[in-house]
Amino acid sequence: xNTFFSDWYYLSIRNIKLIxxxxxxxxxxxxxxxxxxxxxxxxxxxxAKVPGFPNVxxxxxxxxxxxxxAIFFSAGNAGIELVQDITGGYLKKLIIMPxxxxxxxxxxxxxxxxxxxxxxxxxxxxxxxWGVHFHSGILGVFxxxxxxxxxxxxxxxxxxxxxxxxxxxxxVQSMFLLVFPLLSITTSAAPRALLPHTFAVATDYNPVTxxxxxxxxxxxNGFGDPAITKxxxxxxxxxxVLVTLTVISFRKTLK
Amino acid sequence: xxxxxxxxxxxxxxxPPDVKAVQxxxxxxxxxxFFGFLxxxxxxxxxxxxMLVNLVKxxxxxxxxxxxxxxxxxxxxxxxxxxxxxxxxxxxVATAREMMQLHGRLYHLQPAEIDAQIKKLLKLVELExxxxxxxxxxxxxxxxxxxxALSLIHxxxxxxxxxxxxxxxxxxxxxxWGHIKNLNKQGMTIFLTTHFMDEAEQLxxxxxxxxxxxxxxxxxxAELMKKHDAKNLEEVFLKTTGSNLANEEVNNNAADPYIRAxx
Numbered sequence: 001x002n003t004f005f006s007d008w009y010y011l012s013i014r015n016i017k018l019i020x021x022x023x024x025x026x027x028x029x030x031x032x033x034x035x036x037x038x039x040x041x042x043x044x045x046x047x048a049k050v051p052g053f054p055n056v057x058x059x060x061x062x063x064x065x066x067x068x069x070a071i072f073f074s075a076g077n078a079g080i081e082l083v084q085d086i087t088g089g090y091l092k093k094l095i096i097m098p099x100x101x102x103x104x105x106x107x108x109x110x111x112x113x114x115x116x117x118x119x120x121x122x123x124x125x126x127x128x129x130w131g132v133h134f135h136s137g138i139l140g141v142f143x144x145x146x147x148x149x150x151x152x153x154x155x156x157x158x159x160x161x162x163x164x165x166x167x168x169x170x171x172v173q174s175m176f177l178l179v180f181p182l183l184s185i186t187t188s189a190a191p192r193a194l195l196p197h198t199f200a201v202a203t204d205y206n207p208v209t210x211x212x213x214x215x216x217x218x219x220x221n222g223f224g225d226p227a228i229t230k231x232x233x234x235x236x237x238x239x240x241v242l243v244t245l246t247v248i249s250f251r252k253t254l255k
Numbered sequence: 256x257x258x259x260x261x262x263x264x265x266x267x268x269x270x271p272p273d274v275k276a277v278q279x280x281x282x283x284x285x286x287x288x289f290f291g292f293l294x295x296x297x298x299x300x301x302x303x304x305x306m307l308v309n310l311v312k313x314x315x316x317x318x319x320x321x322x323x324x325x326x327x328x329x330x331x332x333x334x335x336x337x338x339x340x341x342x343x344x345x346x347x348v349a350t351a352r353e354m355m356q357l358h359g360r361l362y363h364l365q366p367a368e369i370d371a372q373i374k375k376l377l378k379l380v381e382l383e384x385x386x387x388x389x390x391x392x393x394x395x396x397x398x399x400x401x402x403x404a405l406s407l408i409h410x411x412x413x414x415x416x417x418x419x420x421x422x423x424x425x426x427x428x429x430x431x432w433g434h435i436k437n438l439n440k441q442g443m444t445i446f447l448t449t450h451f452m453d454e455a456e457q458l459x460x461x462x463x464x465x466x467x468x469x470x471x472x473x474x475x476x477a478e479l480m481k482k483h484d485a486k487n488l489e490e491v492f493l494k495t496t497g498s499n500l501a502n503e504e505v506n507n508n509a510a511d512p513y514i515r516a517x518x
Contacts, residue, residue, distance in 0.1 A: 017349065096338055
């Protein structure tokens with residue numbers, strides 16, 4: 001245990017260094033959310049005038065989706081990197097070191113958290129420049145990042161579990177396809193009241209809905225909205241369950 | 256008389272349903288010895304070597320490294336061994352110095368000790384000039400040499416080398432041989448697997464040849480040549496192992512479960 005924190009720290013630094021080299025590699029995962037935010041906020045702005053739509057601009061309404069999507073797209077990369085470490089032989093090097101092996105997995109989570117914060121910050125700056133107003137202020141921004149980081153770490157665990165079980169980069173990469181249904185079957189584009197009944201019920205079963213709603217509450221309304229707590233519960237539950245499953249998978253891989 | 260630093264008794268590895276990759280292998284390696292572990296493809300060499308450091312779980316048998324039962328003292332064993340594997344496995348966008356610093360820290364060395372080791376080892380493998388370049392810019396030979404240096408960062412007592420010169424040109428091979436010989440002269444125990452018989456003949460003091468999961472012969476190169484009435488080690492190898500290609504087992508330890516299932 002006495003070396004656990006130093007092992008965790010140094011492996012985290014290693015992972016963080018690798019994701020920023022080259023820095024240009026971070027752009028593709030930002031391109032999609034920026035593109036969709038720009039296109040949707042311009043082309044669908046009139047949607048905000050539809051009866052039943054909250055009294056906010058469409059741009060402000062979809063801003064949480066842009067921040068969320070930036071993180072959603074990139075968090076799955078942790079699994080691909082893990083496959084590279086396995087197939088390239090680097091994981092073996094780590095396994096035959098006198099380190100706490102749990103630090104290998106937890107260092108991946110630190111990498112994901114760091115990447116999420118950096119990509120989220122870039123999106124935040126772009127949104128502020130675009131004129132989006134964050135009603136909950138700086139404390140709200142910290143809260144948004146808290147929810148996002150929990151979600152990102154949980155989501156990255158799915159890719160890591162696939163990586164540990166399948167050890168196949170193409171299979172891990174195909175997890176990318178899950179982003180679209182998970183993002184679409186939510187209230188990302190329209191409030192729940194304006195959705196067809198069946199679709200609205202389906203969004204209730206999607207944890208991503210609660211996360212988007214929590215961020216939206218912080219952007220549009222400030223603190224006090226129960227959606228914020230629900231978002232934390234959804235992200236926190238995903239985090240606890242998926243991190244536990246990842247650790248179990250990792251221990252199984254070592255056996 | 257040197258003590259045994261590696262002691263292997265009745266080591267067995269069976270993959271489901273009933274593939275016997277290693278069938279009761281027993282051998283010892285003395286401290287400071289240069290030991291060669293040879294055999295045709297699929298003979299069970301890499302499986303045996305991986306079991307020695309618990310990278311592959313043994314089915315039965317016993318492995319002791321420096322007097323320590325491996326599966327009960329993993330961290331202590333890992334402090335004593337270095338392993339240069341077939342897969343070089345480097346961080347492509349890290350420099351040699353960064354990787355060595357990281358590994359030194361993960362072996363819990365003091366910063367001054369890490370710096371001294373980096374300087375010494377990069378000089379040993381003649382990579383001082385490219386210490387601050389990304390490893391992705393290295394040639395195949397440079398990558399192998401760097402991997403050798405990396406496996407030595409914690410100054411291990413035993414160095415495992417799994418085909419360290421595979422895919423290298425003769426010049427690069429000679430360089431690696433020189434480095435390994437020097438390490439052995441300094442007292443490091445070397446455990447080498449290779450397919451190059453000239454390599455084994457030149458470097459190893461004692462050799463075990465494995466075939467179909469068992470050790471078929473063991474001794475110094477001179478003893479083996481005499482025993483099997485052969486002109487060189489290659490002839491010994493051919494006489495003791497024959498061709499194994501038709502009966503070669505599939506890789507039941509393949510990383511990808513899909514590939515394993517297809518086999």
